[in-house]
Amino acid sequence: MLLRNTVLVIFFLMGCEAVHPEDTSLLVVESYVAAGEPLPQITLRRTAPLEARYDLNQSTAAIGARVEFMMQDILVPYTMQGTGVYTPLTPVTAIPGAELDLKVYWDDQVITANSRVPPPISLDSVSIEVSDTPIPGLILDSVFVDPLLVDSLGLQALGANAREGLVYLVEATLYWTDNTEGDGNDWWMRTQLLPRLGQSPRLSNFFLSPEALQRERSVPFVNAKQRSWSGAYAVQVSSSSNHIPVHGLRIGIVRCTRAYAQFVSGSSNPGESEPPSNVTGALGIFTGLAIDTLTVEVQ
Numbered sequence: 001m002l003l004r005n006t007v008l009v010i011f012f013l014m015g016c017e018a019v020h021p022e023d024t025s026l027l028v029v030e031s032y033v034a035a036g037e038p039l040p041q042i043t044l045r046r047t048a049p050l051e052a053r054y055d056l057n058q059s060t061a062a063i064g065a066r067v068e069f070m071m072q073d074i075l076v077p078y079t080m081q082g083t084g085v086y087t088p089l090t091p092v093t094a095i096p097g098a099e100l101d102l103k104v105y106w107d108d109q110v111i112t113a114n115s116r117v118p119p120p121i122s123l124d125s126v127s128i129e130v131s132d133t134p135i136p137g138l139i140l141d142s143v144f145v146d147p148l149l150v151d152s153l154g155l156q157a158l159g160a161n162a163r164e165g166l167v168y169l170v171e172a173t174l175y176w177t178d179n180t181e182g183d184g185n186d187w188w189m190r191t192q193l194l195p196r197l198g199q200s201p202r203l204s205n206f207f208l209s210p211e212a213l214q215r216e217r218s219v220p221f222v223n224a225k226q227r228s229w230s231g232a233y234a235v236q237v238s239s240s241s242n243h244i245p246v247h248g249l250r251i252g253i254v255r256c257t258r259a260y261a262q263f264v265s266g267s268s269n270p271g272e273s274e275p276p277s278n279v280t281g282a283l284g285i286f287t288g289l290a291i292d293t294l295t296v297e298v299q
C-alpha cells in the first residue's frame with residue numbers, strides 16, 4: 001500500500017553570482033541518498049553570471065569531473081554517463097546507518113561533503129477526519145482564520161485584507177515507529193500533506209499547518225515506540241450545501257539530517273540568496289534521507 005520513492009534533484013542558484021566574482025564558476029551539486037534504495041546519480045553543474053541565460057545543457061554542465069563516493073569503507077566508482085551526469089558503475093544499495101563521503105575534483109577545485117544514511121522509516125497508520133459541514137471564516141492569501149479569533153490574536157488588520165469564505169477542514173494524523181534508539185544522531189522529521197485539488201488553491205489552517213520540519217525527538221510519543229504528528233488544510237466550497245470535493249491526498253514523511261532541514265528552510269526563504277550548504281567548496285547539498293509516502297482518497 002505504501003508508495004516509496006527517492007527524490008534526486010539537481011538545481012542551480014544563479015543568484016549566487018551576486019556574492020561571488022562573475023568570472024568564477026562554482027560547482028553546484030545536490031544529491032539525496034535514500035535508505036534502502038540504489039545510490040543515485042549525481043548531476044554536476046556550474047554557475048553562470050546573473051545576467052546570462054541559464055540553459056540545462058553542455059554549456060552549464062560540469063564535464064570531466066572525478067567523483068569519489070565512499071559508503072562506510074567502500075569506494076563506489078562513479079563515471080559520467082551523460083552531460084554532467086555521473087552514475088555508479090554498478091548498482092549499490094544505500095545501507096541504513098552508513099557514513100557517506102563525497103569528493104569531487106573539477107577544474108582545479110576539490111569539493112567535499114559528508115553525511116549519514118538515516119534508519120529506514122515507514123508510516124504505520126494514518127487517520128483522517130473531515131469537518132461535518134463547511135466552516136465559515138476569513139481567507140487571507142492561503143491561510144484560513146476563524147473570524148472569532150481575529151481580535152484575540154491581535155490580527156484586526158486581517159479584516160481589511162481578508163475575504164469571507166466557507167471551507168471543509170481536513171485533519172490527518174500520521175503514526176510511525178521511532179527505531180532510532182541508541183542511534184546517537186540528531187535526526188529531523190519532515191511531514192507533509194499534499195492535497196491534489198486541481199485548480200483550487202490549497203488553504204492551510206491558521207493553527208495546524210499541512211507541513212512541518214522539526215527534530216524527531218521533539219515529536220510526541222503516543223506509546224513506548226510510536227510518534228505521531230497531526231496536520232490540517234482547508235478545502236474551499238462556494239455554499240453550505242456543497243459536499244467536500246473528492247480529491248487525492250499525498251502523505252509523506254522524511255527522516256533527515258540537520259543539514260537537509262537547514263537547506264529546505266533556506267530554500268523556502270525568499271530572503272536567502274543561497275540556502276545553507278553542507279558542501280565545502282561548492283553550492284548545494286549532499287545528504288542521506290529515509291522516505292515513505294502514501295496516497296489516499298479524501299471524500
